[in-house]
Amino acid sequence: MRQSDAATVKPVYTSSDVGTNLGHYESGVADRVDGIDAFFGAGRSPIVRVSLSWQKYQLSRGGPINWTELDDQVNQLRAKGMRVLLMLGYAPSWANGHSGERAEVWFPTEDADWKAIVDATVAHFGDKVQIYEVWNEPNWVPEFGNYDLKPPVERYWELVRIASASIRATCESCTVLAGGSAYAKSDNTPSQWLGYAYEHGYRSDFDAVALHPYSRWDGPGVPDCGVSEMQGFGPLDGLCGELTRVRAAMVAGGDSGKKIWATEIGYPTTLTNPALVERARYNMLQALRMWRLASYTGPFLVFTHLDNCADAKESCWYGMVDRTGAKKQPLYDGLSTALQRSNTLSSGTEIAAGGVGLRSTDGRTTLTVRASDGVAVLARDGVTIWKSPAGGGVRLRNQGDGNLVLLDDGGAAVWGSGTATKGASLLTVQDDGNLVLRGNANPGEVHWASGTAQLRPGQELLPGDPPIYSSTRTYRLQLQTDGNLVLKNNSSGAVVWSSGTAVPDYTSASMPNRVFRLKVEPNGNMVMYKRGGAVRWQTGTGVTGGLTLKVQNDGNVILYREGTTAVHWSTGKP
CATH class of the missing domain: 2.90.10.10 (Bulb-type lectin domain)
Known part of the structure; x- marks a missing residue:
């Protein structure tokens, strides 16, 4: 049954969307989900990636599918309002013809078997799952993907086409991710696998590209040109990292409108090595800032919230929390704060030159x-x-x-x-375009500002907010606590224009601060409101699509339509 028409609008995902990987299934899912909720903060609705693990759930062709483990994970996540990304992969021996250790990484041989499990999965979960990813690191041959009847890359993209058609037939609002997601030390790199897709007509079979931009310990922005070890991330300029190489493949394939998703990224750490934890914190914060600077990136999913196992091997140690429940500080707090705030630089941290910002x-x-x-x-x-x-x-x-x-x-x-x-x-x-430094003890106290704010449709200026400056800081516009909108010469403090709306005999005791607010309405009118919503003053302008307020260097305050030179209201030059 097709999901209802109300669900057919595909969500838009950006680099502000964040999430993590739930990891291996085990008891105590509810506690792990609570931990994820605390890490990302209330109301964030993170995207959480879980795995189908087909080889565990269907033991024979046409046999019953045991959804118990996956239902437990998906239901717990949805109960907390989290979005679910389900990775489709890991075939049973009866479907791929292989047995023994790591047999599940071999791709299924029969199209009908693959279509049947995808159909059943989408029908079973309905709107509980919003995003599907086709296989995990399929290009990491032979560790996570393999095939011996034809080149693995050829079989993978056949599986993508089959899965995509099945998903879209039932869930038009679902997002389909595909791509050779892991950097590889061979000719199976993510960009090469993606290039194959475009060369062989698979461009329309996925909505976004999945990538695991793991980087070396020397940092995500370090180039890999001229060195033996590949960078899954790399600098944002040039082609000395797999992120920009994947993007270049998309552009060359006429697919520049799609986003690249980081469905895994992290570093293995242990609390027995504090220096390693600190280095991971520094690198992850750099990676996140770089990721959000690129215009073509989508969600950023940390691998992972909890260490997957307690064994003495690196692959167990990617969690923000270890197996005892101890948070790996300062990695945990640093990354938790940054994931919740893409636009901030906290005390004691820095931006390096060369694109990280x-x-x-x-x-x-x-x-x-x-x-x-x-x-x-x-x-x-x-x-x-x-x-x-x-x-x-x-x-x-x-x-x-x-x-x-x-x-x-x-x-x-x-x-x-x-x-x-x-x-x-x-x-x-x-x-609003302003760069502002506010005190931690009193977030309402502005210590410094660039003065580059412009009020755009829907935005407000309140008494006590940083002034809106001209770009040369010659003039400043601010809403005073007495209800007067005032333009001043920044050097002398002389008033060169005002709205004339000051309340006579105003005192902070008689009228509490922030009783007034100035808003540029989406309809193009700029309005000063009193508490309760009564209009105190307005420009009387109206333009479809809205207007923007700007203080010019000549002292003229204007309302204009961005992208044009048309001025719809002004104070006039002083």
Whole structure:
């Protein structure tokens, strides 16, 4: 039975979507799900990847399928509001003709067997599963995928086509992931397997590309050109890492509109080696920031929340939590916070030059340290809106004393925010284009701001918010607590324009702070509201698609339509 028409709109996934892998099935699933919920934070609805493990659930052709283990996992995840990614794979011996150790990695030989298990799985879970991934690391031949009747890559993409048709026939809203996801030391690299798909007409058989961008210990941004060990990640420029090589294959295949999903990424660590845990924290935070800077990336799934086993082998140790329940600090807290906040740099952390940076939650504003000249750059839609007065930096650090500093390769500060006495702070790239440093003790206290905010449709300015500056910081616009919207000369403090809406005899005691708010409505009208929703003042403008408020360097405050030069309201030049 096809899912209802109400469910046929395919969700849009971005790099702000995060998640993890549930790992091997065992008792205590509810406790593990609670742990995942705590790691990602309430209300995040993370994507959690689980495995079909066909070889365990159907012991004979046409025989019954034992859904008990998988039902337990999926039901527990859905009860917490989490989204489920189900990996389809691992064939039983009767389906692939192989036995012995690791026999399940061999692809099934009969199309009908594969179609039957996919059909049964999609029908059984219905809308409990939103995303399907075809096989796990199929290009890692022979460890996770293999075939001996034809080239494994050829058989894999046949399986993708069969699975995709089955899934889409029942669940039009489901997302299908495919690709050779693991970096390999052979001619079976993810980009090569993806290139095969495009060369042989499989472009329409999947919705997004699955990749496991594991990197070396020297960091995700280190290139692999000229070295023997491949980088599953790599720098965002050039083709010296598998991430950009996969993207290049997509572009060459006419498939640039799709996203790359990181369905596994992590490092093996143990609390007996604190230095390794700290290195993993640093690398994972770098990887996450880089991932979110790329325009073509989708969800980021950590491998994994809990160590898979207690054996003395690295493959057991990828969890954020070990088998005793101990959190691997500071990896656990650092990554948990970063996954919940894609647009922030916490106290004591830094951005390195060369592409690693922050991105606003709407994806339009980025903060990076430019590798070419060492200047810290804030850009909106690719256009620079603020930059540090000095260059020569190799990293931008949010120091523990509250100072945001650009450091050279000797550790000397070439620029700073001048906030060293303010205490630990959080740096945020806001959706309005402003870069703001706020105190941890009092998040409402602004220690420093770039002054590059523009109010866009649906956004608000409140009393006490950082002013909106012109790009040269010559003028600043702010909503005062007395209800007056005021434009001032930033140097002299002289008022050059106001809305004339100040409340006479205003005191903070007689009228609590933030009783007023200024909002650029989606219909193009800019309105100042009083508490309760009454209109205090408005521009009276109206434009389909909305307008944006900007303070120009000539002192003119305008409402304009982004992407055009048309001005629909202005204060006039002072």
